[in-house]
Amino acid sequence: MADALHAAWALASAVPVALLVDRLLGEPPARCHPVVWMGQTLQWAGDRVAPAVADAPQGRDLRAFGLAALAWCGLAAIVAAAAWALQWAVLRHVPAWGAALPLGLLLKPLLAWRMLRSEVLAVEAALAQSLDAGRERLSRLVSRDVAVLDAVQVRESAIESLAENLNDSVVAPLFWFALLGLPGAALYRFANTADAMWGYPGQRGGRWWQWAGKWAARADDLLSWLPARLTAALLWVLARSRLRPRAGWRLLAAEARRTPSPNSGWPMAAMALALGVRLGKPGTYVLNAAGRAAAPHDTHQAAHWASKAVAALVPLALVAIFSIANLR
Numbered sequence: 586m587a588d589a590l591h592a593a594w595a596l597a598s599a600v601p602v603a604l605l606v607d608r609l610l611g612e613p614p615a616r617c618h619p620v621v622w623m624g625q626t627l628q629w630a631g632d633r634v635a636p637a638v639a640d641a642p643q644g645r646d647l648r649a650f651g652l653a654a655l656a657w658c659g660l661a662a663i664v665a666a667a668a669w670a671l672q673w674a675v676l677r678h679v680p681a682w683g684a685a686l687p688l689g690l691l692l693k694p695l696l697a698w699r700m701l702r703s704e705v706l707a708v709e710a711a712l713a714q715s716l717d718a719g720r721e722r723l724s725r726l727v728s729r730d731v732a733v734l735d736a737v738q739v740r741e742s743a744i745e746s747l748a749e750n751l752n753d754s755v756v757a758p759l760f761w762f763a764l765l766g767l768p769g770a771a772l773y774r775f776a777n778t779a780d781a782m783w784g785y786p787g788q789r790g791g792r793w794w795q796w797a798g799k800w801a802a803r804a805d806d807l808l809s810w811l812p813a814r815l816t817a818a819l820l821w822v823l824a825r826s827r828l829r830p831r832a833g834w835r836l837l838a839a840e841a842r843r844t845p846s847p848n849s850g851w852p853m854a855a856m857a858l859a860l861g862v863r864l865g866k867p868g869t870y871v872l873n874a875a876g877r878a879a880a881p882h883d884t885h886q887a888a889h890w891a892s893k894a895v896a897a898l899v900p901l902a903l904v905a906i907f908s909i910a911n912l913r
Contacts, residue, residue, distance in 0.1 A: 592676050593910035595684035596766055597903045600759065602689025603696060604899065611699045619694050619771070623664065623778045630656045631783055631790075634797055641793035649793075653783065654800040661775055668771035692762060695770045697754045698895050701747065702888050708743040709884040712736055729866065740879045741864045744887045748820070748856035749849045751891050753777050756819070757812035759898050763905040773808050780805030806847055813848035817841065817855035819894040824859030843870045859890055 615621045634652040636642070668691075675687045704726055712719030719739045720731040726746045734742065757777070761769030784802030785794040821837055837854055844850030850872070857864040857873035860883050865871035 589910045591681045592766075593907050594681045595676055595679075595688055596762070597906045598685030599688035599692050600762070600902045600906075601899055602685050603692040604698065604895070606689060606693045607696060607699050611703075612697060613694055620774055620778060623660075623775050624782065626660060627779055627782045630660065631792065631797075635783070635792035635794055636797070638788045638791055638793050641795070646793075646796040649797040650799055653797040657779055657783075657800050657804065660779075661772055664775045665768040665772045668768040669766075672767040688767065691767055692758075692770060695762075695767075695774045696758045698751075701750050701754050702891070705743050705747040706884065706888060708739065709881055712739060713881070733867070737878050738867065740881070740884060741862075742866075744856060744860070744862070744879060744884060745853050745864050745866075747884075747887050747891055748816075748852040751894060752809065752813050752816040752848070752852050755895055756816045756898060757809055759902050760812040760815060761808070763902045764909065776801070776805045776808050809848045813851045816894065817851035819897055820852060820855035820859050820890055823893045823897065824855075824890055840872050843872060845869065856887055856890065860886055 612618065631653075634649060634656050636646065636649055671691055672688065675684050675691070679687060704722075708719055708722045708726065711722035716736050716739070719736065720734060723734070723739050723742055724731045727742050729742065731739065731742070757773050758770045761773040763769075765772075779801040780798075782801075783794055783798040784805060785798050787793070787795060817837060821834070837851070837858060840854035840858065841850035844853065850870075853864060854872050857876060860879070861873075861876050862879040862883050863871060863873050863876040864879070865874075
């Protein structure tokens with residue numbers, strides 16, 4: 586029990602340390618960023634497991650699916666093992682009162698709130714200059730074709746990206762950190778990065794991902810399922826006073842299901858309802874269709890609600906970490 590409480594104090598203290606480092610310093614340089622290393626390794630592996638578009642077989646490609654699944658599992662095991670070894674070394678050799686700093690520094694690269702907030706607000710600032718500037722800035726955040734978007738749609742896309750990535754870049758890593766420590770956060774970030782690079786239903790980068798990307802996509806769906814709903818719940822609870830009386834959880838769930846993704850619709854729908862605006866992807870879905878068009882102040886309000894959600898995560902993570910420690 587003493588060892589479990591020692592670890593719990595260190596892990597719990599690492600959460601505010603990581604968020605403070607994120608606020609003060611932002612992202613580490615790319616050359617020493619573990620998520621960048623994950624992306625580079627996935628790029629290397631992807632070029633070997635996914636067939637070239639010209640060589641892609643018709644119908645099911647079980648060979649590409651199997652190779653990609655094995656590669657994903659192998660790389661995920663390496664990531665989790667490395668994170669476990671680092672956490673073990675800190676907890677074993679550093680007293681609880683001093684372990685928070687190294688653990689927080691190790692956790693920080695696995696979450697990215699300051700960069701996300703800055704990039705989304707930069708889209709709004711660019712839109713104030715011109716539509717073309719807003720589109721160009723948005724292209725750093727989303728993969729959709731920004732050239733066809735008008736100003737309101739650019740703003741909608743930025744707010745959607747904020748809500749979706751609030752889960753992917755902050756809530757989900759901290760959720761898995763609270764449950765499984767540094768290995769949990771690292772494994773989630775690996776899965777999310779793999780989905781971003783491999784989880785395409787067609788071609789990307791000259792490779793055919795229809796089957797090679799299925800495992801990565803489903804793994805990310807599984808690991809994001811609970812965190813996405815937690816993100817939506819945080820936004821819904823924090824902004825309840827601004828929601829229409831009928832805007833209960835059932836309405837939120839109904840709106841979330843309008844998107845093709847089993848997870849991303851939840852935080853996006855919660856944000857749309859909290860702001861009272863319409864959000865959508867042209868030709869694919871519309872969330873809160875009865876809402877008004879998003880205005881410039883809505884981007885800043887979205888960042889405000891997201892910031893509140895991040896702050897609310899800290900006590901929730903601490904409760905979860907100590908509750909798990911007491912069960913051991």
